[in-house]
Amino acid sequence: MARSAASERGGPRGRDESRFDESRSNDEQADASPPALAIEGVSKRFGDGDDSVLAVDDVSLTVERGSIVGLLGPNGAGKTTLIKCALGIVLPDAGSVRVFGADVGDGRRAAYANVDAMLEGARNDYWRLTVRENLRYFATIAGVDPDSVRARHDRLLDRLELTEKADTPVRELSRGMKQKVSLASVLAGGAELVFLDEPTLGLDVESSRTLRRELRRLAREEGLTIVLSSHDMGVIEDVCDRVVMMANGRIVADDTVAALLTGTDRDVVRVVSADIDDALAASLRERFDVRGVETGLGEGGRDRPGSTAVEVAAAGDALYELMDALREAGVTVEAIETVRPELEDVFVDLTGTEPGAEPRGRSP
Numbered sequence: 244m245a246r247s248a249a250s251e252r253g254g255p256r257g258r259d260e261s262r263f264d265e266s267r268s269n270d271e272q273a274d275a276s277p278p279a280l281a282i283e284g285v286s287k288r289f290g291d292g293d294d295s296v297l298a299v300d301d302v303s304l305t306v307e308r309g310s311i312v313g314l315l316g317p318n319g320a321g322k323t324t325l326i327k328c329a330l331g332i333v334l335p336d337a338g339s340v341r342v343f344g345a346d347v348g349d350g351r352r353a354a355y356a357n358v359d360a361m362l363e364g365a366r367n368d369y370w371r372l373t374v375r376e377n378l379r380y381f382a383t384i385a386g387v388d389p390d391s392v393r394a395r396h397d398r399l400l401d402r403l404e405l406t407e408k409a410d411t412p413v414r415e416l417s418r419g420m421k422q423k424v425s426l427a428s429v430l431a432g433g434a435e436l437v438f439l440d441e442p443t444l445g446l447d448v449e450s451s452r453t454l455r456r457e458l459r460r461l462a463r464e465e466g467l468t469i470v471l472s473s474h475d476m477g478v479i480e481d482v483c484d485r486v487v488m489m490a491n492g493r494i495v496a497d498d499t500v501a502a503l504l505t506g507t508d509r510d511v512v513r514v515v516s517a518d519i520d521d522a523l524a525a526s527l528r529e530r531f532d533v534r535g536v537e538t539g540l541g542e543g544g545r546d547r548p549g550s551t552a553v554e555v556a557a558a559g560d561a562l563y564e565l566m567d568a569l570r571e572a573g574v575t576v577e578a579i580e581t582v583r584p585e586l587e588d589v590f591v592d593l594t595g596t597e598p599g600a601e602p603r604g605r606s607p
């Protein structure tokens with residue numbers, strides 16, 4: 244876990260539970276105050292000359308309080324650099340970053356009073372300290388009297404199902420539990436904006452579900468703002484109000500999950516037939532936008548044994564042409580259905596890369 248520059252510096256900030264004023268709705272708080280994060284025209288280049296890399300290229304992004312934003316992109320897209328710019332760990336070459344209205348370039352101490360981050364999993368928890376001691380330690384370096392947030396810590400331990408382990412040294416915990424302790428440590432000081440990088444990595448299904456539920460609750464009930472980076476599209480779809488996709492240092496999409504899914508021009512149909520052989524599949528590939536061919540279906544499934552499924556992006560006229568082509572080839576269609584797009588498909592369409600794939604070369 245990497246702590247934000249402000250947390251590392253520490254210092255009293257007089258923060259306590261009262262900042263979470265639960266009598267005011269998130270909307271009221273958002274109306275009355277600047278967004279949690281406002282990034283404007285940020286660029287960052289690493290190195291000089293031919294070997295330099297433009298890691299972030301003129302990016303603007305606003306994150307409202309109490310929202311959960313997913314930051315997606317292939318490896319090397321610039322996500323970590325952008326997050327580090329927002330945390331003050333990396334200074335941008337151009338542009339501005341405002342955190343709760345405070346310009347990072349002007350007075351970082353003020354800007355980072357309410358920000359924290361979990362950038363690389365469970366690494367920075369103190370394994371010799373107990374779970375509760377870690378929470379108290381991280382609250383202290385965030386400038387909060389740990390006694391004033393004891394109730395908050397109890398709640399976090401309870402919700403993350405760590406209460407029984409509160410007095411256990413972290414080194415004795417499973418990997419998944421350590422991951423949950425890391426999250427609890429990030430939240431221990433009451434930061435109002437947190438950056439979480441792969442927060443569910445290595446968690447079993449149940450722990451991942453618990454953690455997602457807690458993130459949603461923190462945003463909804465306590466107005467916590469979360470920027471979450473993950474290659475796991477299931478996590479993103481499950482918890483994020485909005486998704487920002489980056490590729491080659493730029494934002495290529497910024498919308499709700501629902502809008503990204505419906506906005507895609509993926510009218511993909513899946514046609515199943517035992518009459519589709521390799522030759523026909525090849526000729527369909529030449530004429531149509533074939534997205535995938537699956538042969539040898541039917542083993543224990545609903546399709547006839549030996550069937551082939553072809554997925555084709557085809558709407559309107561193209562769909563009629565496809566049906567004509569199949570009829571002319573003497574194909575008896577067993578099933579035809581629309582393929583519901585998944586976030587992963589949108590990601591592939593927009594970035595040209597699978598989530599978690601190796602980076603492609605990038606010119607300076």
Ligand SMILES: Nc1ncnc2c1ncn2[C@@H]1O[C@H](COP(=O)(O)OP(=O)(O)OP(=O)(O)O)[C@@H](O)[C@H]1O
Binds near residue numbers: 297317605
């Ligand atoms: N300190 C640095 N010095 C030189 N190049 C860097 C540095 N940090 C990042 N880069 C380069 O900037 C580009 C963006 O990297 P960044 O880590 O921001 O991408 P990312 O989207 O977070 O990738 P990942 O998903 O793999 O973490 C990459 O080409 C990377 O090699």
